[in-house]
Amino acid sequence: xxxxxxxxxVIIIGRPNVGKSTLWNRLVGKKLALVDDQPGVTRDRxxxxxxxxxxxxxxxxxxxxxxxxxxxxxxxxRKQTEASLEGADxxxxxIDARAGLTPLDEEIGRYLRESTVPIVVxxxxxxxxxxxxxxxxxxxxxxxxxxxxxxxxGEGMADLFDALLPxxxxxxxARDEEVIVDEEEDEEALNRAPLKLAIVGRPNAGKSxxxxxxxxxxxxxxxxxxxxxxxxxxxxWQWTDPDSGEVRPVRLIDTAGMRKKxxxxxxxxxxxxxxxxxAIDFAEVVVLLLDATRGLEHQDLKIAxxxxxxxxxxxxxxNKWDVAEDASGLFNGxxxxxxxxxxxxxxxxxxxxxxxxxxxxxxxxKAAFEVxxxxxxxxxxxxxxRWFDEVLAKNPPPAPGGKRIKLRYITQAxxxxxxxxxxxxxxxxxxxxxxxxxxxxxxxxxxxxxxxxRLTLRSAKNPYKN
Numbered sequence: 001x002x003x004x005x006x007x008x009x010v011i012i013i014g015r016p017n018v019g020k021s022t023l024w025n026r027l028v029g030k031k032l033a034l035v036d037d038q039p040g041v042t043r044d045r046x047x048x049x050x051x052x053x054x055x056x057x058x059x060x061x062x063x064x065x066x067x068x069x070x071x072x073x074x075x076x077x078r079k080q081t082e083a084s085l086e087g088a089d090x091x092x093x094x095i096d097a098r099a100g101l102t103p104l105d106e107e108i109g110r111y112l113r114e115s116t117v118p119i120v121v122x123x124x125x126x127x128x129x130x131x132x133x134x135x136x137x138x139x140x141x142x143x144x145x146x147x148x149x150x151x152x153x154g155e156g157m158a159d160l161f162d163a164l165l166p167x168x169x170x171x172x173x174a175r176d177e178e179v180i181v182d183e184e185e186d187e188e189a190l191n192r193a194p195l196k197l198a199i200v201g202r203p204n205a206g207k208s209x210x211x212x213x214x215x216x217x218x219x220x221x222x223x224x225x226x227x228x229x230x231x232x233x234x235x236x237w238q239w240t241d242p243d244s245g246e247v248r249p250v251r252l253i254d255t256a257g258m259r260k261k262x263x264x265x266x267x268x269x270x271x272x273x274x275x276x277x278x279a280i281d282f283a284e285v286v287v288l289l290l291d292a293t294r295g296l297e298h299q300d301l302k303i304a305x306x307x308x309x310x311x312x313x314x315x316x317x318x319n320k321w322d323v324a325e326d327a328s329g330l331f332n333g334x335x336x337x338x339x340x341x342x343x344x345x346x347x348x349x350x351x352x353x354x355x356x357x358x359x360x361x362x363x364x365x366k367a368a369f370e371v372x373x374x375x376x377x378x379x380x381x382x383x384x385x386r387w388f389d390e391v392l393a394k395n396p397p398p399a400p401g402g403k404r405i406k407l408r409y410i411t412q413a414x415x416x417x418x419x420x421x422x423x424x425x426x427x428x429x430x431x432x433x434x435x436x437x438x439x440x441x442x443x444x445x446x447x448x449x450x451x452x453x454r455l456t457l458r459s460a461k462n463p464y465k466n
Contacts, residue, residue, distance in 0.1 A: 010092060023151035145163075198287070200289070214361055
């Protein structure tokens with residue numbers, strides 16, 4: 001099988017017939033290594049790509065450790081195992097929990113204690129109570145707390161993850177730094193790509209007038225009549241940042257005004273609204289344009305909620321600011337109403353603009369590029385899990401019915417919009433309030449601001465069942 005380059009290496013060591021190849025198959029996710037009750041089936045080192053609850057590493061299966069002369073076949077197999085230990089990031093020392101410690105196990109333990117490679121003791125075949133005695137005996141090896149698992153049945157894999165994570169974190173961090181380099185290249189490509197910016201809102205909020213003001217030309221038809229725009233119009237444009245002088249490409253998308261569904265009876269208007277929804281699907285950032293003379297209405301909240309459900313980054317702009325009455329009270333009232341009406345996202349950027357005078361237009365474009373960068377951001381795994389440990393220590397998950405919910409690990413699965421997957425046990429009982437606590441912490445602490453964030457819960461029990 002093809003191996004992924006630059007992954008940390010984990011080696012499996014132990015005497016014959018303790019389940020090393022079964023564990024290797026479990027971590028690789030396929031039954032590639034031959035397994036049989038007869039000892040000594042594995043002779044050569046076998047390497048594969050292992051995946052354990054988001055941890056990726058190269059796993060090495062080795063021949064059973066035999067106490068034989070170096071010239072014999074078992075002796076040469078042992079030399080192969082010793083050689084594979086050199087350069088490994090972690091060694092899994094597997095014992096048979098049902099059989100208990102043997103003199104050969106103790107000899108291997110003495111050898112491994114002299115190694116500089118971190119050792120994790122695996123008490124395999126520990127399902128049920130028959131392996132308890134061997135598990136307790138494993139403490140006498142002096143190699144740290146043993147991990148009880150059953151490679152055959154997939155039990156204890158989450159505990160193996162907990163044991164491996166501290167040793168693989170440095171390697172993971174190094175790979176994250178490489179990813180950051182790649183993402184810096186991706187960031188340059190993102191900056192070169194046009195910002196797909198859609199303007200949405202109720203009819204007559206000034207969407208077409210705003211785009212004409214940005215273009216500094218009468219590109220789109222405007223007027224006092226509501227509903228002039230029907231088709232979603234895309235206009236390619238170059239915006240010059242007044243602070244840096246950098247020229248940034250933008251694709252501006254004007255959309256039809258969206259009224260309450262009950263008021264939309266005309267066939268053309270229905271088609272125009274459907275086209276506007278379609279434009280939102282293909283936008284990166286959406287500006288919800290409000291009319292300062294009318295304030296925030298329920299329909300605006302429905303439009304904003306729809307944008308966030310589609311996973312788009314959202315800005316709120318209050319147009320006609322030059323004719324607003326009680327501007328400060330209006331702004332604070334809209335801010336408070338947005339925070340209350342959009343519980344899934346707190347702190348949406350709210351900007352005051354005027355298409356007629358040009359006020360705030362450059363600020364609006366700058367904010368749009370910034371929120372797109374946050375929408376496209378990926379957090380390195382090491383940083384994400386250090387943050388995860390801190391928030392759990394600060395506010396541990398509740399224990400409904402006195403039964404503890406254990407949250408083990410979180411990883412970012414996707415971007416645009418950012419999506420995270422959290423592993424743990426009894427996640428069906430995790431309250432929505434605690435999930436919101438985690439999502440709000442991701443936004444606040446990891447630089448996602450008001451970007452819509454998706455959190456998926458996944459049980460860590462037997463992840464390799466299929």
